[in-house]
Amino acid sequence: MPQTSTETYSKKERQAMEVLYRLGQATVAQVQAELSEETNYSAVRALLGVLVDKGLASVVKADGARHYLYSPKEPVHKARKGALRKLLATFxxxxxxxxxxxxxxxxxxxxxxxxxxxxxxxxxxxxxxxxx
Incomplete structure (x- = not known):
């Protein structure tokens, strides 16, 4: 089952998930372009792999292409509710x-x-x- 608490995210993981939620699905290069700090391709690919391993994102090979598409595992409305519960409890x-x-x-x-x-x-x- 995917972890939904913001406690499971590092800062970079949270930023990558924000990109995935905003775009719906993205390649490593697209996530890399959206991240605020300079991060190399290999680091972004590893970061997305961690999100997949944690059950927060999924990955599929794009039809007829060499690249992979990453997307959030849970719908945005469910993620919002979890984040809001954490925000309410914390602050x-x-x-x-x-x-x-x-x-x-x-x-x-x-x-x-x-x-x-x-x-x-x-x-x-x-x-x-x-x-x-």
């Missing part, structure tokens, strides 16, 4: 309200009217489900 004492208050702090963030409306709809729907 917000498992309190969604504390997280929301930090997100809504006007001194820290600018949230569009559309995003505020969407948040309000979600809060209203959650409140209605709590009453039922």
């Amino acid at each position: 917000f004492d498992d309190s969604p309200a504390e997280l929301a208050m930090n997100l809504l702090d006007p001194a820290q963030n600018k949230i569009s009217v559309e995003e505020l409306e969407k948040l309000q709809q979600m809060i209203d729907a959650h409140r209605a489900n709590q009453k039922n």
